[in-house]
Amino acid sequence: MGHLRAPVTRREKQREATYDEIVAVAAQLLAEGADLSLRAVAGRMGMTAPALYRYVANYQQLVDLVAFELDKAATAEWATAAERFPEDDPAARLTVACVRFRNWALTKPREFALVFANPIAEADSQRRELLTVSTSGHYFTDLLWQVWDQRRFPYPALDELDPVIREAVLEPLIPAKAEHIPSEDRGLLWIYMRAWSALYGVVTLESTGHCDPRVIASGQLFRATLLDWFGPLGLSEDRERLLAIMDEELALR
Amino acid sequence: MGHLRAPVTRREKQREATYDEIVAVAAQLLAEGADLSLRAVAGRMGMTAPALYRYVANYQQLVDLVAFELDKAATAEWATAAERFPEDDPAARLTVACVRFRNWALTKPREFALVFANPIAEADSQRRELLTVSTSGHYFTDLLWQVWDQRRFPYPALDELDPVIREAVLEPLIPAKAEHIPSEDRGLLWIYMRAWSALYGVVTLESTGHCDPRVIASGQLFRATLLDWFGPLGLSEDRERLLAIMDEELALR
DNA sequence: CAGTTTCGTTAACGCCGTTAACCGTAAACG
DNA sequence: CGTTTACGGTTAACGGCGTTAACGAAACTG
Numbered sequence: 390m391g392h393l394r395a396p397v398t399r400r401e402k403q404r405e406a407t408y409d410e411i412v413a414v415a416a417q418l419l420a421e422g423a424d425l426s427l428r429a430v431a432g433r434m435g436m437t438a439p440a441l442y443r444y445v446a447n448y449q450q451l452v453d454l455v456a457f458e459l460d461k462a463a464t465a466e467w468a469t470a471a472e473r474f475p476e477d478d479p480a481a482r483l484t485v486a487c488v489r490f491r492n493w494a495l496t497k498p499r500e501f502a503l504v505f506a507n508p509i510a511e512a513d514s515q516r517r518e519l520l521t522v523s524t525s526g527h528y529f530t531d532l533l534w535q536v537w538d539q540r541r542f543p544y545p546a547l548d549e550l551d552p553v554i555r556e557a558v559l560e561p562l563i564p565a566k567a568e569h570i571p572s573e574d575r576g577l578l579w580i581y582m583r584a585w586s587a588l589y590g591v592v593t594l595e596s597t598g599h600c601d602p603r604v605i606a607s608g609q610l611f612r613a614t615l616l617d618w619f620g621p622l623g624l625s626e627d628r629e630r631l632l633a634i635m636d637e638e639l640a641l642r
Numbered sequence: 643m644g645h646l647r648a649p650v651t652r653r654e655k656q657r658e659a660t661y662d663e664i665v666a667v668a669a670q671l672l673a674e675g676a677d678l679s680l681r682a683v684a685g686r687m688g689m690t691a692p693a694l695y696r697y698v699a700n701y702q703q704l705v706d707l708v709a710f711e712l713d714k715a716a717t718a719e720w721a722t723a724a725e726r727f728p729e730d731d732p733a734a735r736l737t738v739a740c741v742r743f744r745n746w747a748l749t750k751p752r753e754f755a756l757v758f759a760n761p762i763a764e765a766d767s768q769r770r771e772l773l774t775v776s777t778s779g780h781y782f783t784d785l786l787w788q789v790w791d792q793r794r795f796p797y798p799a800l801d802e803l804d805p806v807i808r809e810a811v812l813e814p815l816i817p818a819k820a821e822h823i824p825s826e827d828r829g830l831l832w833i834y835m836r837a838w839s840a841l842y843g844v845v846t847l848e849s850t851g852h853c854d855p856r857v858i859a860s861g862q863l864f865r866a867t868l869l870d871w872f873g874p875l876g877l878s879e880d881r882e883r884l885l886a887i888m889d890e891e892l893a894l895r
Numbered sequence: 896c897a898g899t900t901t902c903g904t905t906a907a908c909g910c911c912g913t914t915a916a917c918c919g920t921a922a923a924c925g
Numbered sequence: 926c927g928t929t930t931a932c933g934g935t936t937a938a939c940g941g942c943g944t945t946a947a948c949g950a951a952a953c954t955g
Contacts, residue, residue, distance in 0.1 A: 424911095505852060506759055506850060589843060590842060609804045609806070682941095
């Protein structure tokens with residue numbers, strides 16, 4: 390990891406600490422139901438708002454910074470929860486992670502909206518880059534890969550894919566830990582995109598509340614959506630076991 | 643429709659016109675890429691901001707009002723587009739409407755976010771009510787009903803459903819034109835919820851840009867998602883025909 | 896015509912993001 | 926070591942926001 394050189398001068402350490410405090414304070418603000426604002430963050434740090442411009446170019450960048458860190462923290466949370474199952478049981482881990490993702494989205498809708506529902510303009514290449522290194526994206530891709538490595542479920546060959554999609558899976562722009570996936574297996578990423586789309590869909594629907602609250606409370610819509618993917622991911626044999634894990638995790642909230 | 647009595651006094655007509663102008667100006671503002679704000683709307687109407695409080699209790703209510711009308715207008719758009727197929731071909735109409743919905747979401751992401759991605763707080767019963775009468779929701783439910791009426795695809799019986807879901811389909815809170823659906827057929831609404839969740843999911847993913855732009859441009863993710871529903875909706879026989887319609891509509895943007 | 900309701904105004908408050916000008920001090924340098 | 930530079934903060938100010946209060950004119954109502 391010793392990449393380049395880390396001249397940890399006194400100043401740099403100080404600066405790093407300030408960044409951490411910014412994120413911490415912002416997260417705290419969000420958790421309290423307050424709005425995220427430069428002034429509020431600065432105020433709570435005992436600073437004035439213009440000072441924050443030494444760390445962040447504008448408001449949107451503050452949002453992006455906080456979003457990135459929230460995503461990182463949340464992913465770590467799901468990951469450690471998933472670790473109650475051994476490394477050689479990625480199916481169970483994936484199940485846990487998905488449910489934890491949903492539970493997080495439901496308990497922290499504001500944070501979820503910040504990370505996953507805040508619009509990304511086309512031209513805004515800066516933000517696209519941040520998106521590309523999204524921690525949760527890498528985590529889920531990797532889990533899916535592990536499941537495939539074990540179950541060998543079918544995926545489209547490259548020449549079955551639409552040319553544009555083929556390009557997209559060979560040279561992914563989107564968060565995906567895909568470097569270690571050989572190009573002939575990149576069809577897997579199409580499965581990933583489709584599965585992520587489904588997961589993202591229900592969770593967004595539920596988290597934003599565009600849904601009958603009773604349906605959300607029951608968890609049935611989410612459950613059914615996940616269930617649909619057991620087959621394509623070669624998990625049919627584990628159906629009952631995974632369902633039990635799912636319901637157990639669902640019951641936690 | 644002559645409900646109660648409509649004493650169309652001069653004042654009431656004036657007031658109605660002002661409401662219309664508010665919505666029109668707001669939509670115009672949004673279309674120009676400007677932010678929606680009370681001051682901007684008022685300004686463009688030649689009024690001062692506090693005057694708007696005679697029409698709207700606060701900013702959120704302006705947003706809700708505009709959202710409702712945008713939804714209404716957009717739905718009318720999809721509906722007329724769908725009418726190029728006859729009434730006795732609801733499958734084709736549904737296909738067109740879905741693609742048009744997506745195209746709308748992609749060309750007007752700001753409007754889409756306003757209507758479909760703006761969070762609805764739990765306690766906020768006022769906004770729930772507005773959601774309940776969502777025009778697009780009614781439209782899609784009705785189309786799905788018509789498809790079922792023709793194809794009789796299978797749906798879960800009431801006693802197969804989770805009790806909470808059973809309650810939710812018998813006494814729907816969510817936008818659904820369901821009064822005319824007999825209670826023994828209400829399992830249909832479960833299909834509706836699941837299908838809507840899938841549609842909402844991809845469209846939101848694409849509209850907010852949390853997705854590889856090339857994948858969006860190709861339309862393949864959306865196409866595949868819709869394709870998955872041909873089977874469950876009893877449309878397998880029409881597969882090729884509907885796919886042709888879909889691709890035709892997709893090519894329009 | 897008198898009384899009241901409706902619909903608009905102006906003034907003001909407290910937020911917000913953002914910029915400009917300024918300044919002490921810690922680090923870097925000859 | 927002393928000088929210079931650059932960093933990390935300040936205050937003041939601008940324009941915009943939602944929102945409230947006090948007020949006035951015009952329109953309806955009896």
